Amino acid sequence: MPEAHPVLARHLQAGGRDGVDGTRALTLHELRGWHLCQISAFAGTDDALRLHSRALGAPELPRDSRRVAAEGDARVCRLGAGRYLWTAPADAVMQRVARELDPAAGSLTPLSAARVRFMVEGPAAAQFLQRGIALDLHPAVFAVGHFAQTGLHHVPVLLERRGEARYELQVPTTWAVSVWEWLTDAALPFGYDIGVDTAPGL
Amino acid sequence: MSRRPHRAPAGGRIDRSRIVTFTLEGRPLAGVAGDTLASALLANGISLVGRSFKYHRPRGFLGAGVEEPNGLFTVGRGARATPNLPGTLVELHEGLAASRQNGTPSVGFDLMAVNDLLSPLLGAGFYYKTFMGPLRGSWMFYERFIRRAAGLGVAPSGPDPDRYETRHAFADVLVVGAGPAGLAAARAAGEAGARVVLVEQDTLAGGGLLALSPEQPLERWREDALRALADLPEVQVLTRTTALGLYDGNTVALLGRSAHGEPDAAHGEAREWITTLRARAIVFATGAIERPLVFADNDRPGVMLASAAQAYRNRWAVSLGERVVLGTNNDSGWMTAAELARGGAELTLIEQRAAVTPALRAMAEEAGVRVHTGGLITRAIGSRAVRAAQFSTGSGRDVTLPCDLLCMSGGWSCSVHLGSHTGIKPVYRADIDSMVPGSLPEGQFAAGAANGTFSLAGAVREGVAAGQAAARHTGFGGARVQADAELPDTPYTVQPAVLPPPRRGKAFADFQSDVSTHDVQIAHEEGFVAVEHLKRYTALGMATDQGKTSNLNGMALMAAMRGQSPGGTTTFRPPWVPMSIGALAGRSTGQHFRPARRSPLHDWHVANGAVFTEAGPWLRPWYYRWAGDSPESAYLAEMHLVRETVGISDISSLGKIELHGPDVGEFLDRVYVNVFSSLAVGKARYGVMLNDDATVLDDGTCARLADTRWFLTTTTAQAGEVMSHLEFLLQTAWTDLRVQAVSVTDQYAGMSVAGPHSRKALELALPGHDVSDAALPHMGCLEITHEGVALKVLRLSFSGELAFEVYAPADRGIAVWEHILRAAAPLGIRPYGLEALASLRIEKGHVAGSMELDHRNTLDDLGLGRMASTRKAFIGQELRQRPGLQAPQRWSLVGLECLDPDKTLRGGAILFAAGDEIAGHGRGHITSVTWSVVLGKTIALGLYRGGLAHAGEEIICAYPLKGEQVRARIVSPVFIDPEGERLHA
Structure with a gap:
């Protein structure tokens, strides 16, 4: 079978960045294998x-x-x-x-090829996502296990709270690079690491 | 004021151990941490801080905060320079570069001050009366000179290197303003359990308390309140955050500012950010702004609001005068006078009222303040600095008092702006001579000075009550009432200021717009009666300070001239304070301005010499460098490739929709003009769908993959619209139909293999799969699995050649694309781009989205009328019969051949019949143009009145923007292979 080509492959090579205070408070991972x-x-x-x-x-x-x-x-x-x-x-x-x-x-x-999934994790994850998502992410409103169809950078996305400081984004494949560019730009002040998760059950 | 240093040896909320150096027009100066630019300049003895907008009069600081109209600076260097920043709001930071504005050549020596001498000619309405004639259009001549003379600071021309952001936030209760009322409201709401956001535009919370000495007992109350808020986990206190505007649904725009003077943009540190905060309840604790008095030359440097002088003295330890005259009409002025006198100033109080309470008199006496009641300040004496104040006594005698600071306390104006942004008109309260919030809607509350309550204890009581009410409104109750017994409950009384016309000089009502009492008088004499009209005629309240100090005085002046009491107000609009364009834009600049949609094959195109173009949101390969280095040469080579051998093109941007269900055929019959229900499995059909009004919505193909499973493609341009259209119909009009529509545009990469050798290319690429004409005839479709990848293969043609569309899962798209290229390499297959794709279809006469399908054309206009079924109903069927849509003279599709070999046709050219006057909208226009590699000439598609009834006629294609006229002949839009031999090969 021909090899799959992840649309973010080129962009993930750029690596993470230190934030304003020299730390990396966020991880931005692409999920694969689902x-x-x-x-x-x-x-x-x-x-x-x-x-x-x-x-x-x-x-x-x-x-x-x-x-x-x-x-x-x-x-x-x-x-x-x-x-x-x-x-x-x-x-x-x-x-x-x-x-x-x-x-x-x-x-x-x-629709396996129609979406790219990102995991955003870190103590500042909610604060970071609120740079672009007009949803109240307070745990009393958007608890672990909640999901919402919303917009990020003009793109329709599905957001799920996977943990107290862990969120998943599902992004249409053809918009994924632009959303990724937006995410890494918005994450700049926080500092971030990037990676790929392929563990089953994600 | 002299240029001697004015920093008091002790006191203030500043850190004297941290020296901050800065420059004013390049001149090095020093302040301390905690200073504003204004306090630092005043501490350095610099009181001339700008020239006025119109008359170029020397100006000093009037205020100490957001109300400042005079002291506007350009701050920063190069592209980072920001003009028109009130020095009172600029936090001093190391290396800050400031310059004063509106001086030619300098603020110190301003040649444009001649305007002050010409002021009799420059009154209200001057522009309207003077520059409208003598000829129509004369304004265009005058404008360039006026523009050069007008304005204050100059915006930089380079791109702003700073970073700006936008954010979202939510709260149960938003409290605007962290003065006593706001602190109390936030605490009450927070203790009730509500999620509270308290925003304060200042660098510190405290509001009016910050203008008091930090050594006085009320400081403890402020600190206690802040500690209590810090202990509440659901309360957020945001300083350096200004509420700019209130919008529907309790949505508030907040402007946040970095605490750093030069934030590190490279590491993502923003200079400013806009937060869209949605609150369930809002408490307006926005305070009040002191009003100036209106007397001759009240704009001289050294004439200042009393509250500002007090703030400079107590917060920044800047003593501005040793001999101070303070004019007032209210109790607050007395308290400020006493405070300044206790600080060591020799203070004379001129009170407009004939009598005041014994308590006030006793306080003044105790502080050593000399008092003249029943007096009116009539004039400030001095030019670049005030030297004396002239006042008239109660008996009408004029007295001149030497002074180096003249303070004005004309009463307080409640800051009602935010609450009125959504259209709630403020109302006038005569007892406090101020506008107060009108009837606020449910979920909005006002407290403290913003609500007309000026005593400290009263403000806190109201804050607590508003905080509790706001919390209750959001479902939280049971807050305890705070003990405020220690707070003073001093009453506030005021008498509306007497506004006598000046005997000489100008008395300013609006400092920033240079509007004097004389201007208001002109407006009155010319018949203006509404405050809104006064505003527009005189510019009162229209400057960047939005009349924070001038509105009520302007209204009072007009009311007095009309013999009425003040009434009505101008309309307050966001933003409350000026803001940078950068903050509005946030990160929506450069590549983040809007997202780009990329094909699943994008990376291959990047790596293989594609040059991209934008097609709606998509980035599509325009042409490939293998074919040439310019689009003009490359697309022709790519067209030759397709016409002569075989090419492959990325068509992933086509809208793709899967339809499921037993009723899809019926659904498509209603949506498309032609019949689909009879389509056999394994076949595809071209279809056109209409809007309700019978104009063409879109065209595309639909393939029946299985009995209840269909695969529909749309044009790139209309993909979203078609999907919405289908969803709308299924969810509202035909809920009984068992149909599900799922967008699969992102699921599949699409590629078109086109050219006489395209079947051979697929045979090489897909061995073992029968793609012969018998197995896959024109408009046939197959679902196959090749090397583990599920593919859809449709035999369709956009180019007019034998062609196939191959759809693969997006993540396998590049692999399949490369596989076809590799397998068909012996045939010379190469990729071709959008320019060639679009040109090939012109040769074949296919209409396309955005060009010919522009929502104005009907089926008949496009020559597709015969497609419409007469055996079933479809959307647009009835309205299609309207006479207007059947008129023979409608613009309809034609082909055009260029007759001038040395010229070219242009898209958008206006079409005229031979002999027509070349003017107006003509008889149609060109929609698409290309060079035909088959015919060796420029050809075009266009819409022409009467359409093909004029076939063979020679017409003129005019392009007025370039002054071009080109001859063309009307021909069939199908330029090549009208019998379809190529695509049926």
């Missing part, structure tokens, strides 16, 4: 989709549009009525659902 798809119901088939996809081994589809549902290594966000974004380290189950899902109940669209 699969992503959208699983969708049609009008009135949400329950059927839940049953069928579950029977085929898909994770439980959440009803909450604010919290990520985690099941094993799989993570599912409810993007809207009948629309779910499903991330997993392997795509065997996704492929099975794509093949065998009752076409009257719903559909599955592979």
